Amino acid sequence: MNPDLSVRIGKVKFSNPVLVASGTFGYGEEYGSIFDLNRLGGIITKSITLNPREGHPPPTTCETSAGMLNCIGLANVGVKRFIKEKLPFLRTLKTKVIVNVAGSSVEEYVKVVKRLEGKKGIYLLEINISCPNVKEGGIAFGSNPESAYRCIRAVKENTSFPIIAKLSPNVSDIVKIALAVKEAGADAVSLINTLVGMAIDLETKKPRLTNITGGLSGPAIKPVALAMVWKVAQRVKIPIIGIGGIMNYRDALEFILAGASMIQIGTGNFVDPECSIEIVEGLKRYCKENKIRRVGDLVGKLKT
Amino acid sequence: MIYKEEGSIFSIESLNEKVFRLKIFSPDIAEKALPGNFCHLRVNQTYFPLLRRAFSFNKVEKDKNSFELLIKVVGLGTELLSRKNPGEKIDLLAPLGNFFSFSKRSENVVLLAGGMGIAPLFYLIDFLLKKKYSPEKITLFFGVKKREELILVEELVSSGIKLHIATEDGSAGYRGMITSLFYQELKEKRINLKNTKFYACGPNPMLKEVSSISRKLNINCQVSLENHMPCGIGACLGCVVNTVKGYKRVCKDGPVFDTREVILD
Numbered sequence: 001m002n003p004d005l006s007v008r009i010g011k012v013k014f015s016n017p018v019l020v021a022s023g024t025f026g027y028g029e030e031y032g033s034i035f036d037l038n039r040l041g042g043i044i045t046k047s048i049t050l051n052p053r054e055g056h057p058p059p060t061t062c063e064t065s066a067g068m069l070n071c072i073g074l075a076n077v078g079v080k081r082f083i084k085e086k087l088p089f090l091r092t093l094k095t096k097v098i099v100n101v102a103g104s105s106v107e108e109y110v111k112v113v114k115r116l117e118g119k120k121g122i123y124l125l126e127i128n129i130s131c132p133n134v135k136e137g138g139i140a141f142g143s144n145p146e147s148a149y150r151c152i153r154a155v156k157e158n159t160s161f162p163i164i165a166k167l168s169p170n171v172s173d174i175v176k177i178a179l180a181v182k183e184a185g186a187d188a189v190s191l192i193n194t195l196v197g198m199a200i201d202l203e204t205k206k207p208r209l210t211n212i213t214g215g216l217s218g219p220a221i222k223p224v225a226l227a228m229v230w231k232v233a234q235r236v237k238i239p240i241i242g243i244g245g246i247m248n249y250r251d252a253l254e255f256i257l258a259g260a261s262m263i264q265i266g267t268g269n270f271v272d273p274e275c276s277i278e279i280v281e282g283l284k285r286y287c288k289e290n291k292i293r294r295v296g297d298l299v300g301k302l303k304t
Numbered sequence: 305m306i307y308k309e310e311g312s313i314f315s316i317e318s319l320n321e322k323v324f325r326l327k328i329f330s331p332d333i334a335e336k337a338l339p340g341n342f343c344h345l346r347v348n349q350t351y352f353p354l355l356r357r358a359f360s361f362n363k364v365e366k367d368k369n370s371f372e373l374l375i376k377v378v379g380l381g382t383e384l385l386s387r388k389n390p391g392e393k394i395d396l397l398a399p400l401g402n403f404f405s406f407s408k409r410s411e412n413v414v415l416l417a418g419g420m421g422i423a424p425l426f427y428l429i430d431f432l433l434k435k436k437y438s439p440e441k442i443t444l445f446f447g448v449k450k451r452e453e454l455i456l457v458e459e460l461v462s463s464g465i466k467l468h469i470a471t472e473d474g475s476a477g478y479r480g481m482i483t484s485l486f487y488q489e490l491k492e493k494r495i496n497l498k499n500t501k502f503y504a505c506g507p508n509p510m511l512k513e514v515s516s517i518s519r520k521l522n523i524n525c526q527v528s529l530e531n532h533m534p535c536g537i538g539a540c541l542g543c544v545v546n547t548v549k550g551y552k553r554v555c556k557d558g559p560v561f562d563t564r565e566v567i568l569d
Contacts, residue, residue, distance in 0.1 A: 024535070024540055026539035026541075031537070033305070033537075034397075034537070046541075058531075058543070058544050058545065058546075060541075060544070061534050061542035062532065063353060063355050066352050068354065072542060075541050075544075075551070218354055247351070267354070267534075269535065270355055270356065270535045270540065271346065271354060271355065272395075273308060273535075
């Protein structure tokens with residue numbers, strides 16, 4: 001018998017727990033020329049802001065040991081063009097589409113989610129309160145429990161979509177933030193966004209990124225992410241979506257054991273564009289071989 | 305169509321101290337790769353180096369189901385690639401990016417290559433010759449720092465095209481930058497500005513100079529750019545370049561851009 005990989009967040013049912021992370025998958029089209037996107041549990045779009053954003057000037061990415069830094073800076077087409085130009089394609093998919101939303105003020109988040117309200121083809125919103133690369137927005141909301149609460153509360157009051165709050169690891173206690181967003185009405189939390197990092201070019205004595213610092217992602221951050229997922233899972237009883245250096249189904253299973261009901265693939269998409277669907281297949285195989293009926297039965301089953 | 309395939313290494317040929325030619329067997333990619341396209345490959349199956357590396361096609365032999373990449377050792381990724389052996393498998397994603405817009409057979413073709421910039425232009429020349437373009441209509445300006453860096457010259461000479469060589473230290477051909485030699489030939493009207501398509505690939509300072517010459521003479525030149533590309537397919541926006549229409553992705557909107565459009569600084 002085929003194992004059951006399905007997962008629910010709120011009223012939304014996903015065929016499997018594998019999502020692709022915001023900012024690593026564009027608006028879906030590019031990867032659609034490599035594999036069938038419907039094999040994914042869901043797709044998370046690039047962060048959408050009220051107005052289009054060009055992002056930071058290049059260079060905005062650089063490779064580091066078992067990871068990479070980026071300071072793309074939320075480059076995106078803006079909510080209006082997103083709805084007009086990108087959503088029609090996403091709507092043709094059977095996979096669940098999650099729109100990631102970012103803003104530089106609570107009002108901006110609210111304006112964006114109002115524009116997205118009721119749009120066909122969208123199933124959930126992921127609220128980015130953790131981008132380390134924009135001064136005024138993103139991280140400003142995610143770095144203390146009060147502002148995280150305010151932002152998520154305002155979004156929740158203005159949307160009928162279930163919402164996921166995407167959390168930053170660059171805080172003193174991620175559990176407090178997770179508790180605050182749960183209190184504010186978040187249906188799930190996703191963690192972790194990238195860790196603030198930096199690289200220097202010795203030849204020029206300049207930082208490798210124009211924004212000087214950037215967000216570190218990739219296998220290098222997996223142990224940090226795993227520990228944070230585990231900590232949050234001990235205290236916060238809403239679904240957790242684990243993110244951070246997941247490259248294969250075994251990594252995914254570690255997050256699931258630590259307490260994640262779903263996982264996101266980010267940098268892994270760059271290393272192997274088929275990484276996400278190979279993880280879906282790997283989870284299936286693992287459950288079969290180990291006679292596990294539902295992958296959900298493994299969530300939080302860490303033996304301590 | 306983008307193929308994600310496991311190719312197998314046919315041969316690895318050292319051209320000088322730093323540069324080697326990697327010949328890879330991969331029928332689908334060899335069938336589809338056009339001049340200007342690139343291949344995104346994974347150096348190994350570990351996490352360091354983590355990201356794929358992009359190399360433009362240097363030669364494609366459809367009849368032999370294979371293609372070649374020209375690679376210079378500049379860091380750990382290329383160093384590890386240089387130690388590969390024939391028969392080893394290699395994880396490929398290709399063909400990616402746009403390609404050169406081709407000239408008509410009646411047009412002249414002028415190409416400027418700086419150092420490793422010869423890689424895609426060599427394929428373009430080979431491609432045009434196979435399409436029965438007359439070699440007399442093709443002129444290549446090839447500049448390097450010093451004589452030892454001149455590669456593929458025998459093949460270029462035997463192809464019958466017009467070849468101008470420059471070295472910065474004067475150890476072969478014209479002494480100086482390839483763009484200076486190009487400008488000199490232009491001034492002396494040895495290059496026809498009309499009815500000619502221009503192509504260039506090389507380090508950024510050279511392409512900047514090509515860009516400024518193009519503006520001065522009101523011509524357009526297609527330049528192939530290089531950049532670090534995390535995804536290679538247009539999703540991450542990590543390889544953008546500035547253009548008159550805002551940032552564009554080198555991997556997907558390029559790597560070939562018009563000098564009329566791209567802003568190099």
